Amino acid sequence: MSLINANYLNLPGSYLFSEIARRVREFSAANPERKLIRLGIGDVTSPLPPSVIKALHKAVDEQALNEGFRGYGPEQGYDFLRAAIVRDAYQGLDIEADEVFVSDGAKCDIGNFQELFAGSCKVAITDPVYPVYADSNVMAGRAGPMGDDGRFTGLIYLPCTADNNFVPDLPGERPDMIYLCYPNNPTGSVLNKEQLKRWVDYAGENDSVLFFDAAYESFIAEDGIPRSVYEIDGAKEVAVEFRSYSKSAGFTGLRCGFAVVPKSVRGKAPRKGGGMNAVPLHQLWMRRQTTKYNGCPYIVQRAAEAVHSPEGGAECAATIAGYMRNAGRIRQGFVDLGLTVSGGINAPYVWVRLPEGMDSWGFFDSLLRGAGIVGTPGAGFGPSGEGYFRLTGFGNAADTAEAMERLKTFQM
Amino acid sequence: MSLINANYLNLPGSYLFSEIARRVREFSAANPERKLIRLGIGDVTSPLPPSVIKALHKAVDEQALNEGFRGYGPEQGYDFLRAAIVRDAYQGLDIEADEVFVSDGAKCDIGNFQELFAGSCKVAITDPVYPVYADSNVMAGRAGPMGDDGRFTGLIYLPCTADNNFVPDLPGERPDMIYLCYPNNPTGSVLNKEQLKRWVDYAGENDSVLFFDAAYESFIAEDGIPRSVYEIDGAKEVAVEFRSYSKSAGFTGLRCGFAVVPKSVRGKAPRKGGGMNAVPLHQLWMRRQTTKYNGCPYIVQRAAEAVHSPEGGAECAATIAGYMRNAGRIRQGFVDLGLTVSGGINAPYVWVRLPEGMDSWGFFDSLLRGAGIVGTPGAGFGPSGEGYFRLTGFGNAADTAEAMERLKTFQM
Incomplete structure (x- = not known):
């Protein structure tokens, strides 16, 4: 065998989002009736803007022709x-x-x-x-x-x-x-x-x-x-x-x-x-x-x-405004819960400080069980993330609103 | 300044296809009336097959919808x-x-x-x-x-x-x-x-x-x-x-x-x-x-x-057959010129052995001036490529045929 780049072996085996997926899978299997709301992963949910769709179709048509290929x-x-x-x-x-x-x-x-x-x-x-x-x-x-x-x-x-x-x-x-x-x-x-x-x-x-x-x-x-x-x-x-x-x-x-x-x-x-x-x-x-x-x-x-x-820019701005409304709602929800929150004003990420002594994976499990909300434990982003929790405004508006309703009755 | 990866400096500065482009640009500036036929670079020329175009449009439409995104x-x-x-x-x-x-x-x-x-x-x-x-x-x-x-x-x-x-x-x-x-x-x-x-x-x-x-x-x-x-x-x-x-x-x-x-x-x-x-x-x-x-x-x-x-496969096969007809035509053209040729049977590349003592950049210039055909000097692919010349079947049929007509009267 040939020598590999052994530096790769210095990386931890399991990736943050795989571990989240595993815990979510387990919970869902045990609680199939519970609707989960995912406010964890940083993926967007709104479809591509109309200007982008139009440009894609036009470019695809060019690729179909001898003179446009x-x-x-x-x-x-x-x-x-x-x-x-x-x-x-x-x-x-x-x-x-x-x-x-x-x-x-x-x-x-x-x-x-x-x-x-x-x-x-x-x-x-x-x-x-x-x-x-x-x-x-x-x-x-x-x-x-x-x-x-x-x-x-x-x-x-x-x-x-x-x-x-x-x-x-x-x-x-x-x-x-x-x-x-x-x-x-x-x-x-x-x-x-x-x-x-x-x-x-x-x-x-x-x-x-x-x-x-x-x-x-x-x-x-x-x-x-x-x-x-x-x-x-x-x-x-x-x-x-x-x-x-x-x-x-x-x-x-x-x-x-x-x-x-x-x-x-x-x-x-x-x-x-x-x-x-x-x-x-x-x-x-x-x-x-x-x-x-x-x-x-x-x-x-x-x-x-x-x-x-100009059209594309306006369409994107409208989508971003929606995500930021979500982020603002999430901020407020956790503030109402009595927690200190940063982010969510100039960024789609809301960073919640957990009560003293509560670890971020513990809060992950508790929020999943108690409110059916999936977030991201801060510890996954590095040791100084311990004691924090990340939520994102990228969900859709209705789900985000429902999550914040659930939060009102959530017991930490 | 920070130390760079100095291995990069071991690479030669100029890339084969940039040098070709430079020589072609110079020739075209001096001979604006001459129509050049490019049989050098390995890029395809036929548009995307209909099945592929159809799949692209369909997928783009999915990306425009909440439920398909x-x-x-x-x-x-x-x-x-x-x-x-x-x-x-x-x-x-x-x-x-x-x-x-x-x-x-x-x-x-x-x-x-x-x-x-x-x-x-x-x-x-x-x-x-x-x-x-x-x-x-x-x-x-x-x-x-x-x-x-x-x-x-x-x-x-x-x-x-x-x-x-x-x-x-x-x-x-x-x-x-x-x-x-x-x-x-x-x-x-x-x-x-x-x-x-x-x-x-x-x-x-x-x-x-x-x-x-x-x-x-x-x-x-x-x-x-x-x-x-x-x-x-x-x-x-x-x-x-x-x-x-x-x-x-x-x-x-x-x-x-x-x-x-x-x-x-x-x-x-x-x-x-x-x-x-x-x-x-x-x-x-x-x-x-x-x-x-x-x-x-x-x-x-x-x-x-x-x-x-099945449809996509058949469409691709038809395009490939066209490229291979070009390759066969190029093979024959250079054989008729009295040169030894390999490739062009199970590959789109035709590899021409130049007459003893002729270098590949010299042949490049001579073919460009004498026939308006752009090929690729073998030396660009490594020292054992010296004395060889690469042509490709990826051009369109009419241009390739015209190039081979020109070759009939080409003097090396």
Whole structure:
């Protein structure tokens, strides 16, 4: 047999959502009459907007004709979509269309982007966190096995709890790569411009690279919250940004996202004869994508283009408003239960602080049994998520309302 | 700045098809009246088959409705498609549906699959070769910079030339990972069962893993040529297989493929306290795909399912027959020119041996100027491709016929 990449074996076997599915399955088997309401997983429920459906049908028809057929497209995305993205999402932010790399989703981009860095690079993640940031770096050997404290060895953890209002402190030790997600999954928190600027400045002063995951930017409702890291001076030198159509336009099953890689963000490599050369990450990501990726489907890119049209934008905004009404209802429901709640204002995620001493899997079981509501235990997102519980506004309005009715009589 | 993965810098800067595009652009600028016929790049030209178009429209309509909408799908593909693949393509070969991993194409799968192995693994590739096999391993550090002989240091090259009838000899040194592509790109050659069995046996005896790229299996016309490596006894213990809908069904712009990873193919990892544990690659690939990939779009998987229906299969077969008529015409054209030709019988690629002493870029320029035909220089596929030239049957019939008319008066 050939030697495998043994780093994979440092990952825990069971994945958060599989464990949830298992417990739900068991409960349903024992209580078949009970209607469950799922407010746990971050998948959308509203169908694709009419403009997107129209664009898909049109593009499919093109693919049926000799004169309209498109085969291999550019791996980095069609110009029509890259131009629409820059025009609609980066106006005034000095991002060029050829700094946008279209892909089949932010999960892939975020999972793959770490490949551009040396195995010895030090990685910082917030805690709790979207598991892909940590897991992809464990696979690459930048972190070792998980210790008894629930932390992978070698990673720098930045706790985000009620104590710091879910705003991470700057790391005590210099990281090469820093993952930030705002609006945040799972805490639903945001950074204002000043708070984000601290991170951009820190990255500039410490020669770190920021991986800025902006998958939830379209849920921002309040003023003064940056939608893009490039609203911050200096970010074009230190940050790459990841975005997704999954939550903003319902593309979780259609698959499209993009990475913004400014040509001015650079890493370093040893020079022959000593010293270091600066290497643009843009050049490396282009090489990665042209070698190991073959582009997002043409019809899907036409669908994404429609999201940037005035009609598409309005349709998406209406769907998001519905999800945010759900989130607001969930917030209120848990506040009425006497709990402290964050998120749900600029993010679809509601992050509930559990009563002192109650663990998040215990609350999961109790909420499932007592109210037939499925949520997500905070511990699944990292050790600092223990004592918290995640709910999402992505359900449909009627189910969410019913869940909150049930909550009124729920005994913890 | 953070340290980059310096292995990337071992890759040559300019990619084969970019250099071709540059030369074509220059020629066209100087000769705007000349109609060029492109028989070089391996992209298809026929539109998507009617069954596929119908399935796409239907699936798009489902995505427009509350009750039909599908969000995140299983990363490894929907059961309906995995079942259709096993039923249609692996009947009698003892492959289970859950050993099939659906993806957005064979290029991605092949590029990513090497991640499962240790950086110290030794890699063997045929020469000439599809560049992704070598490049993805250079990026991972399993090969060093390219030497003056055009070979990346550290890789085992298996020359395939007219001298061995394009059938590689077994390696003199044991590789951990062996890439084979049959029907072959670029040589158009195939292996019969006996020849493929030698490789399966070799892998079994030497504890190597076979990466079998079967992207062109649907072009096989002759009896006795295996379409899948699993037609060979013992392959289920040593081989993973990659397939694609790109060439078989015109999906180059729609993006779908799959990897078959039998649970019985295993690698090894050091055991705590000494010795080795066997680890199924199936488990590792599942972890890789669930962590860094988010599934092929639902609508595209429905399109792929249609390829496996009787109507879809017949439509694809008709298109392939057309491409193979083109390939046969190209073969004959170059034979009439007095050259030795292989391929074009069980593969869409025609591999022309150039007259003694003529280099492949020289022939490229000469064919472009003299006949307005764009082909691909063999040297672009590796050092053993020098002295050869690749043409493809993927053009449309009229253009291919016209190209062959022009060839009649072409002076080398």
